Amino acid sequence: MNLKLKNTPELLELIKAMGSRNQLVSREAQEAFAAFLGPVIQKVLMNAGSAGAIFSDAEFDEDDSPSYPLDLYYNEGAGYVSVWSQHMAGGLPSSEVTGVSELKISTYRLDSAVSFNKRYARRSRLDVISKAVERMANEVLIKQERNAWAVILKALAEGSTNESSFSAGVHSDSANKHVWHTGAGKSFSLHQLNLLLRKHKRMNEGFAGMTPIAPYSSGLTDLFVSPEIMGDIRAFAYNPLTNNVTDPTAAGGQHLTNNVRDGIWSGGGMSEIFGININELMELGVNKKYNDLFDTMASTTQYADLDGVATNLTFAATDELIVGIDRSRGAFIRPVARNADSGSTFVSLPDDQWNLNRLDKAGFYGSMEEGRVCLDARAIAGLVLDAA
Numbered sequence: 001m002n003l004k005l006k007n008t009p010e011l012l013e014l015i016k017a018m019g020s021r022n023q024l025v026s027r028e029a030q031e032a033f034a035a036f037l038g039p040v041i042q043k044v045l046m047n048a049g050s051a052g053a054i055f056s057d058a059e060f061d062e063d064d065s066p067s068y069p070l071d072l073y074y075n076e077g078a079g080y081v082s083v084w085s086q087h088m089a090g091g092l093p094s095s096e097v098t099g100v101s102e103l104k105i106s107t108y109r110l111d112s113a114v115s116f117n118k119r120y121a122r123r124s125r126l127d128v129i130s131k132a133v134e135r136m137a138n139e140v141l142i143k144q145e146r147n148a149w150a151v152i153l154k155a156l157a158e159g160s161t162n163e164s165s166f167s168a169g170v171h172s173d174s175a176n177k178h179v180w181h182t183g184a185g186k187s188f189s190l191h192q193l194n195l196l197l198r199k200h201k202r203m204n205e206g207f208a209g210m211t212p213i214a215p216y217s218s219g220l221t222d223l224f225v226s227p228e229i230m231g232d233i234r235a236f237a238y239n240p241l242t243n244n245v246t247d248p249t250a251a252g253g254q255h256l257t258n259n260v261r262d263g264i265w266s267g268g269g270m271s272e273i274f275g276i277n278i279n280e281l282m283e284l285g286v287n288k289k290y291n292d293l294f295d296t297m298a299s300t301t302q303y304a305d306l307d308g309v310a311t312n313l314t315f316a317a318t319d320e321l322i323v324g325i326d327r328s329r330g331a332f333i334r335p336v337a338r339n340a341d342s343g344s345t346f347v348s349l350p351d352d353q354w355n356l357n358r359l360d361k362a363g364f365y366g367s368m369e370e371g372r373v374c375l376d377a378r379a380i381a382g383l384v385l386d387a388a
Contacts, residue, residue, distance in 0.1 A: 107337065
């Protein structure tokens with residue numbers, strides 16, 4: 001992300017004061033700038049990154065213990081449920097089996113510190129100060145994304161719902177998983193997406209086992225794909241499609257209508273399919289970061305074949321992963337602490353380690369306390385395309 005401070009006389013005077021060799025003047029200016037910095041970075045973090053489109057914020061007072069009632073998501077007769085959450089920043093998300101009750105959510109602190117020579121402040125170098133603020137926001141954002149997607153991929157890898165009609169002819173534990181394997185050497189096709197939608201509808205029942213009302217769930221709302229999968233989607237504009245299950249690239253297939261192809265061609269791709277938003281992530285793809293992470297989460301877990309031919313297919317980092325999310329279900333929660341003084345979820349303070357004049361430096365420390373939790377894995381499903 002790129003941040004740029006607005007060039008105003010008031011801000012210039014404040015930055016000059018931060019560079020003062022008078023410790024009292026410099027400290028007061030740094031505290032004033034830090035109070036301005038926190039809400040700015042908070043706003044940036046709310047609108048940047050891919051995880052923000054999946055998780056819903058649940059603010060709580062700092063020093064409080066956040067919790068969430070699970071009976072809003074599950075039938076009480078089920079007895080117990082599984083949730084996935086992070087217990088520490090950078091740790092392995094755990095699958096916690098708990099009764100249908102008030103779930104206590106673990107939170108952790110994400111922080112960053114930046115510094116710069118005071119001479120840049122005395123010379124009102126807005127570009128240098130902007131880069132310091134940008135660096136702080138980027139460091140926290142990277143930590144946020146890594147921890148958020150660890151929970152998402154853990155829930156996807158282990159999620160399972162007991163519904164034998166999910167798989168075309170296969171009834172087993174692997175068929176109940178929320179991930180389908182498409183087999184070797186297949187590019188992404190509408191047929192695969194259609195089966196994924198059907199599968200997700202089956203596990204998306206209401207509280208009484210019937211059709212859910214629209215406000216509760218709309219089925220899959222978003223797909224997260226790699227640039228390579230997005231390339232397959234753009235190819236819809238000039239390649240024939242087919243309903244041939246065993247060979248999606250077979251000739252003589254069913255063509256898209258001309259107006260759909262023209263829209264893909266003129267727009268450089270598609271922003272949605274069947275009303276589902278398509279989000280392109282650089283972290284997805286063969287041997288990319290999120291594929292490697294999912295490979296670790298899935299381990300030796302077996303998934304059913306999309307065509308119902310086999311049940312013992314596993315994931316490898318060399319496979320393509322497509323992640324489908326139902327955002328309308330509200331299953332992904334981000335509890336975040338709200339500062340009692342500022343009301344901001346991101347707190348910025350002057351860094352005390354630069355107080356000595358002989359250092360001639362100034363710096364800021366910023367932090368936020370949050371957690372990531374998936375309360376209901378029925379809100380996530382995926383496809384695995386074997387690139388071999």
